[in-house]
Amino acid sequence: MDIIGSDLIFTIALFLLVVFAVLGIAWGLFYPRLSKNYSRDQRIQAVSMSRVKIADQRLKSASTDRRKDIEANLKQMENAHKKGKEKKQSLKARLGQAGLTITPKQFWLYSLVCGCGLFLAALVGGMSMPVSVGMGIVGCLGLPHFWLSRKRKKRMKKFIAEFPNAVDVIVRGIKTGLPLGDCLVIAATETAEPVRSEFRRLVDEQAMGLPLAKVVPRLHQRVPLPETNFFAIVIAIQSQAGGSLSEALGNLSRVLRSRAQMKEKVQAMSMEAKASAAIIGVMPFLIAILIYFTNRPFIIIMFQENLGLIMISAAVAWMAVGAFVMRVMINFDV
Template sequence: MDGNFFLIMLLMATLLGLVVVALVGPSPEKARKRRVAMIRGRHSDSAEALLEARMRKAISNRSTAIETKMLVSLIPNPENLTQRIRMTGKKWTLSQYMTTSAFIFLGLAGLLMLRGFPPLMALMVGLAAGLALPHWWVGRLINKRITQFNAKFPDALELLTRGLRSGLPIAETLGIVSSEVPGPVGEEFKLITERIKIGRSMEQALQETADRLGTPEFQFFVITLAIQRETGGNLAETLSNLATVLRQRAQMKLKIRAMSSESKASAYIIGALPFLVFGMICYINFNYMEPFFTPDPAGLFGLSLMQVVGIGGFCWMGIGAFIMAQMVNFEI
């Protein structure tokens, strides 16, 4: 009991420290003085002021590089995670993502230990939740934003078509779309126009957006513009046909979702019910479920018969869920 109490106190202290670090930012007065010093050094003519400004810039770049190295060492694939965070459209950072994961891990582990769970099991469950829940939430935001983008993208293509038929250049029509179409479509087209204004070519700006979105609908649009710029032709007619194809594609997806919604709901309920009941029983009366977590040295690989049956059932349920997911997954 003393060891568990000490571990719980350590987790609570770590969680409190993370809260303090997350909520207590840098001093506004120090930040103001630093900005004033940087402005003075930038506009001063003395050699000492210029040298001090260069040293301050080098130190700031060095600290940023050190922080980046620390993030790279803590995250297995920081580039992929950064790409996923950008796909959400939120201005989140890797440090905020890691802090959220640490909050979930420490909070859930401490709660489970307070309920009488073994420390090792509480730490493993907290670690799994800390890694899985932020990943799931980011994926949910990505899917939601892509769905919103695909719903408004045909309207943007039709607006482009009307602008081209009225005699406007493609760059100006992109700016009109960024201001007229709300939601993720307007945001992405605004970024495209801003990149073009700072010197990027249209192909580069469009391809960067296509890589961030990762949707075949926008990739079709990029390929259409690239082919038209090389071969020529009526771009307005091509974009009009593309808008029609994308609308038909969206309608087919909705039909498939409607036809498979009942089967998906049944699969979700049946698949999640055993785990929900198991978790609720463990939370309400862990002593009743304690034999399930007790190893048996004489069993297979040190596992008891209940554990072997549970692992087998979990594997078979996973195989069944995978097969059902593939049966209702259609490529359009």
């Protein structure tokens, strides 16, 4: 009985396997033809849609990889920019940013001459020796650096005002089909100073064999402004990741002009506060000079007595604190 039962189970299992195999073959061969809802066009559309999905996935992955590369480049440039800001600029770099051709040794020589001149002028004017020495130190270390910073700031303002025009020249050249190097040459000849001289240095460095991705960041080193940093980032990203350079530079030009308009608007709104702060800061010195020329013995005792020198030092210190506070209150960075 056991043998007969096992043979019966084996026969039934074999029969079921054969039936399922035949049904599977029939399903694969005849179902697409027999089905009214699944035509040939629908099968082709399904295959094409699968290919479209694969292409979309590849495009999304490529755009994601490109976005990651751009973010990595931006982070690297931002870190380099922060390190450059934290690093104190040398006197030679500041002289170059001010557009001066003198060497640091010549600058220190002129500073020494200025300090000696103020020292002698204070002695001839009847000042005491400590006051005369202080005037000499101010003339040697204070006034030349103040003049250098003012000249550097003035040159940076001129560069910011002219730089969007140079970017527009480059954009028009790229749209006409010229390479970026020729556009830089045109910008170096058509723009005004100090942009002209800086772009000439870019063209000269590129002519020496340096790649453009390394030449443009040097512009930001010579002119440490956010505008030149933006320009260097756009050029670096385009050279590494590709894209429409004319569109990117056009957007950059609009951003630069918007920043300039915002700065002018903020400056106009804060001009009254700046004028008030300047009048308040200069008034004590003007009054002291007027008293010195009208009633000299009344004020000269302040410079001859120790108590007077202490009072003057305290007053100057408090004036410096007040000027610093007013400058922080009326200074707006855009």
